[in-house]
Amino acid sequence: MFNKRSRIKELLGTDRTGYEAVVMGWVRTFRNNQFIALNDGSTNNNLQVVVELGQYDESILKRITTGASLKVTGEVVPSLGKGQKVELKASSLEIIGDSDPEKFPLQPKKHSLEFLREIAHLRFRTNTFGSVFRVRHSLAFAIHQFFNEKGFVYLNTPIITASDAEGAGEMFKVTTLELGTPPKNEDGSIDFKEDFFGRATNLTVSGQLEGELAAMALADVYTFGPTFRAENSNTARHLAEFWMIEPEMAFYDLEDNMMLAEEFIKYIISYALTNNADDLNFLAQRLEEEEKQKPQNERSEMGLIEKLEFVTNNNFERLTYTEAIDILRESNHNKKKKFQYQITEWGVDLQSEHERYLVEKHFKKPVILTNYPKQIKAFYMRQNDDGKTVAAMDILAPGIGEIVGGSQREERLDKLVSRMNEMNISTDELDWYLDTRRFGSCPHAGFGLGFERMVQFVTGMTNIRDVIPFPRFPKNAEF
Ligand code: 4AD
Ligand code: MG
Secondary structure, eight states: OOOOOOOHHHHHTSOOOSEEEEEEEEEEEEETTTEEEEEOSSOSSOEEEEOOTTSSOHHHHTTOOTTOEEEEEEEEEEOOSTTOSEEEEEEEEEEEEOOOTTTOSOOSSOOOHHHHHHTTTTGGGSHHHHHHHHHHHHHHHHHHHHHHHTTOEEOOOOSEESOOTTSSOOOOEEOOSOSSSOOBOTTSSBOGGGSTTSSOEEEOSOSHHHHHHHHHHHSEEEEEEEEEOOOOOOSTTOOSEEEEEEEEEETOOHHHHHHHHHHHHHHHHHHHHHHOHHHHHHHHHHHHHHHHTSOGGGSOSSOHHHHHHHHHHSOOEEEEHHHHHHHHHHSHHHHTTOSSSOOOSTTOOOOHHHHHIIIIIIISSOEEEEEEEGGGSOTTBOBOTTSSEEEEEEEEETTTEEEEEEEEBOOOHHHHHHHHHHTTOOTTTTHHHHHHHHSSOOOEEEEEEEHHHHHHHHHTOSOGGGSSSSOOBTTBOOO
16 A cells, blocks of 8 residues: 555644654755655645755755655654654655756745736645635535534535526526537527527526525525636636535525524634634734735734634624615715715615625624615515515625625515516526425525635635635636
């Protein structure tokens, strides 16, 4: 067997010494022809491997370069150096893969995140991305654990679909037809009957509608899968391909929905705080250094860990859209015309600058906004008695803005159909969806958490492109 090795995290995690261990990993640095800092991805803390002077020929030593992969066997001994309790005294050393130092793009120095994005295939080998992706993993695990503990069923909804769940028309088409010469109908439109599925299809924007079907039998379900939006948003919070968690619950109203969402967010943050302390401390320090580059008034008031603890220990602020509009309209920020989009009237959609003002300046904590005007929300949201608003809820997080979007669903068939007609959404095509309202309909609700926005929030990374391994955004589908 080749891979009988110890994880560096385990070796460094105890004071135990005087035993033999085999480690494999990649060289971060090699000093004085004697000290190798070896990393195997289990932690940012490198294992110091000590090679005795004269133990190896010059020809071997020359191949111990940044990026090379090694197998080292040796004795775990107390370390005299600073920063670690133990180190490995090499008894045998094998170079598994060479790395030409003239060509390896990662040098043992600080690289900008922009540069690292261009070499995303190698950026896993930096401390920052090691930490980000270990935390991302932990959050994914915590999400499944949270729902499993609550008896939810994990549901896989289709990635290729014929429906536009959000009705926003931001879909990537899926087809096997020839681009240049697709078959045409008599009226000149494309004849999708000839296409692979015999109809027009697209990549899913949300698994919600299918989630609702399952919730009408399994009661509590959640999805966790990739979703796709062809919106041309070049921002630090938008991706064309992102992962979303969408729980959907029968016999739930908006209040139940808010309580679950808040508990859920706190649970996964606490999980990371407990299980990723080293990585979060590293990221906190990284963020602190990044913040020092900013002018005083733009720096965050709390450090990363402090912010996460604050969020888990305090209730989210709840208010209606209407109350939020009043706060924004009356704010000095608005009066002094500091918003790019002035708030003048009820009914306008909130821009991220407004969301961030509410959470960062006004309340200084996460906010749940409810009961939005119906004209800025999707067709499936439950209509309130006022005739103007729907039972929507968005959760806004400091530094991010909208992190969750959800609602109580319209369970009354007649109301749903009339709203679909008003919004020009085909009731024929969604007849299967309407069946849920025909047979044993019940109050139900759900929400979607943008996974990358959550990872951003927990890791403190400023750009969403740095929390997914291979980001997809306008004009970029590298790797
Ligand atoms: O608010 P959205 O569009 O809601 C839905 O898709 C509903 N079907 C969810 C539901 O009720 N089941 O998206 C939900 C969340 C947003 O709050 C945001 O966090 C994230 O998904 N999101 C994006 N994340 C990254 N890039 C994008 N382009 C995103 N669009 C939405
Ligand atoms: Mg939304």
